Amino acid sequence: MVDNALHHSKQRWRTPPHSRHGFRFHFQTESGSQEISRAGEVFHTALQVLKNRAKQKYKRNFTASELLSWENVELLAELSQCPSETNPAVCEGSHHSKYRTISGVCNNRQNPGWGSANTALVRWLPAEYEDGEGEPKGWNREWLHNGFQLPPPRSVSREIIRSSCKWTDDDYSQLLVDWGQYIDHDVTFTPQSISSAAFWTDVDCQKSCENVLPCFPIQTEDSHCMPFHRSTPDCYIRSGSDIQQALQRQQLNAITSYIDASLVYGHTPQLQSALRDLSGLNGKLAINDQFKDPHGRPYLPFVAKTPSACRTDHQGERVECFQAGDSRVNEDLTLIALHTLWLREHNRIGEILKFINDHWSPMVVYQETRKIIGALHQVCDS
Known part of the structure; x- marks a missing residue:
């Protein structure tokens, strides 16, 4: 399913530039990151397939943690070609090096994966998914949160941006904003999904108003949709943590999280x-x-x-x-x-x-x- 959607996406990307809608970049990373992104998509799509099959059979919703043991998770990760955890032993030969590794691996020799490229972003707060595992708030548009439907994100954006007071600032220039964007690009890069087509239906995310992975369009006030698709997931958190937390969707950071240029x-x-x-x-x-x-x-x-x-x-x-x-x-x-x-x-x-x-x-x-x-x-x- 994942590879089929990716194939159709590549065919669409090959269309002549003048026939594309607008000017857009595809924020994709290096080939190594794309391989890990594909593994993450396969892993989480397989989880969804399992939950759908269980729902069809038993007529109720399931979480992946109800269906799988740690042995199942590890096998699924292996079949999805998720990368294995870096062993601290690989860093033993680097203790004399005074230069950072280019990938960030072994910069912390006791925890070699910390801050390295192609690892999950660290959470400061627990994830809050609508289904507890991977669906973001607003995915099910009819769901109530504290008794209310969530307002359309476009309306929230317009309301927050609207301001009646404007002033000049003598302390800062536009470069403050530009440098902020630049230095952010030194520490985070969460790539978009490797596919711009839905895994389940092959619908083009650029034309769909339906929430089907990875399509997550933004509805506008005139009932139209702005094309948008989700970021690529990491495969899974390593064993040793709670299995429910381990199977939650985590966002991938394709670059090092160090300020290392x-x-x-x-x-x-x-x-x-x-x-x-x-x-x-x-x-x-x-x-x-x-x-x-x-x-x-x-x-x-x-x-x-x-x-x-x-x-x-x-x-x-x-x-x-x-x-x-x-x-x-x-x-x-x-x-x-x-x-x-x-x-x-x-x-x-x-x-x-x-x-x-x-x-x-x-x-x-x-x-x-x-x-x-x-x-x-x-x-x-x-």
Whole structure:
């Protein structure tokens, strides 16, 4: 079911840009994250299939924890190809390293998965799902909460945004907002579902007004719907916790949760290598090989896979999406500018370090510069 919906989604994504509705990005992550996302979708879809079968047979609703033992859960996770928990023993060889791992694994050697890429976001408060396991509030539109139906989310948004007072602020500029978005991209990336088609009915989430996973459209005041689909789930919480909590839907964080400049350097070894200037043997990051600014300063490189979604002027010269450590770099011009500044700063510092320490290898120059850039991100955010 999951793979069939993904197949239909890919077919829709291949349609020519001029026939698509509006300009949109698909916020997907690296291939490793997509494999884990698929495993999570398979795991939770299988849970729903089991609950539906039990409901048909016994004519009542069930939770997955009523139907499965820990042995069942572990088998289902294995069949869904969920990744296994990282054993602290794998970190024994890294105790001499003074550099953060690119994926965040083993940065905490006793709990190697803490803060690493492709793990579930940590909850500060218990989850509150309508069915106790995975359906968000508002999924069943007729359900009552404290005796009342939930108001349409669009109406809530309009009411909160409406304000009668406006003022100027001399202490902050627009950059406060832009930096907030930028630094958020250093610590969280919850990707959307790998499919934009419903797993059960193959309905296109862009056109549906029905809540069918992963479609979760937003109703408007004129009874129309804004297309929306849910974020991808993590597979499951490791054994040792309460089984009911373990089977609740958890949201995946595809990147490291450390402030470590991962949006400059990436969060996988493959992406890290793709962003480096390996041929230059100088520890620098790769730059755009076609364009520079009027002062000769470099731009970010273009993405390797073209044509990309960033061309908006069909009459003029094609300009592809830029590539950085985080795929959301192309969301707006301010993010592109900030990413460009940090690319230039890495290469500037790396050049100075290489001049001072001519005996350093390109890897040492790169890692020492990366450590400085990571520290600057932490200082700027404090």
